[in-house]
Amino acid sequence: MAAPVSADRFIQALLDEGLEVVEVGNWRERNRNHKGPWGPVHGVMLHHTVTKGTTRTVGICRDGYAALPGPLCHGVIAKDGRVHLVGYGRTNHAGLGDDDVLEAVIAEKRLPADDESNTDGNRHFYGFECENLGDGDDPWPAAQLLAIERAAAAVCRLHGWDAPSVIGHKEWQPGKIDPRGFEMDDMRARIHGRLVDNEPVPPKKPTPQPKPPVRPAFPGRSAFGPGKSNASILLLGQQLVRKGYGSHYKVGPSKKWGEADRLNVAAFQRAHASLRGDADGYPGPLTWQLLFS
Numbered sequence: 001m002a003a004p005v006s007a008d009r010f011i012q013a014l015l016d017e018g019l020e021v022v023e024v025g026n027w028r029e030r031n032r033n034h035k036g037p038w039g040p041v042h043g044v045m046l047h048h049t050v051t052k053g054t055t056r057t058v059g060i061c062r063d064g065y066a067a068l069p070g071p072l073c074h075g076v077i078a079k080d081g082r083v084h085l086v087g088y089g090r091t092n093h094a095g096l097g098d099d100d101v102l103e104a105v106i107a108e109k110r111l112p113a114d115d116e117s118n119t120d121g122n123r124h125f126y127g128f129e130c131e132n133l134g135d136g137d138d139p140w141p142a143a144q145l146l147a148i149e150r151a152a153a154a155v156c157r158l159h160g161w162d163a164p165s166v167i168g169h170k171e172w173q174p175g176k177i178d179p180r181g182f183e184m185d186d187m188r189a190r191i192h193g194r195l196v197d198n199e200p201v202p203p204k205k206p207t208p209q210p211k212p213p214v215r216p217a218f219p220g221r222s223a224f225g226p227g228k229s230n231a232s233i234l235l236l237g238q239q240l241v242r243k244g245y246g247s248h249y250k251v252g253p254s255k256k257w258g259e260a261d262r263l264n265v266a267a268f269q270r271a272h273a274s275l276r277g278d279a280d281g282y283p284g285p286l287t288w289q290l291l292f293s
Contacts, residue, residue, distance in 0.1 A: 031089025
């Protein structure tokens with residue numbers, strides 16, 4: 001019987017294994033514990049995401065979607081080898097699987113075929129989602145495979161487990177194919193080698209998630225309109241272009257208010273339900289807030 005370790009011990013183990021870790025928001029408090037217990041834990045489960053693009057992948061794994069609320073794992077292992085922590089506790093990653101497989105994981109024996117879905121895996125496994133389309137063609141970079149090896153080994157060290165405690169989703173739940181693109185036996189061999197060699201790795205500091213840009217203060221309605229010329233008008237125009245609402249500019253925005261500014265602002269307002277009732281092309285506080293969010 002193994003109780004889950006604290007979030008602080010979990011992240012420290014990843015760092016001690018030489019991983020670059022990105023802390024995503026309040027990951028320590030994001031979980032599905034209200035749906036059932038987390039623990040005792042018996043192993044590590046690996047998945048592929050069927051997504052492309054790290055930012056999008058991390059967002060999906062953190063928030064989930066309507067049919068499967070997030071977080072969808074504890075960590076997302078990106079193509080570049082960084083591990084993005086998105087949740088800690090019970091997460092929606094494993095689903096129902098085979099009790100015979102769980103018994104084999106606990107005993108660290110050869111896995112039987114997974115032919116039943118009768119056991120809650122979200123309760124018993126740490127989960128890592130790995131950024132990959134899972135189509136058999138999307139490559140697995142060496143940095144990513146090394147990070148998978150290190151992440152799984154880090155958790156195994158915490159609990160005194162060996163590589164047989166690491167399984168793929170496809171070995172747990174009938175019908176699943178993930179992770180596709182590398183063999184789990186090969187990955188377990190890598191993990192076992194790392195655990196046996198016990199090679200020292202210089203720790204790295206966590207990489208904080210970039211802070212959102214600071215929204216410029218609204219200069220007031222009087223800053224905009226015919227005859228006006230100031231830096232706020234240029235800032236407004238530049239942001240409209242960034243947001244995809246600069247089609248009425250012929251040569252680009254400037255400090256001088258023009259009809260193109262009004263038309264572009266009106267287009268932005270019509271595209272946002274909360275602004276449609278006042279889509280006159282002149283920015284107010286709400287238009288400014290939404291435009292710079």
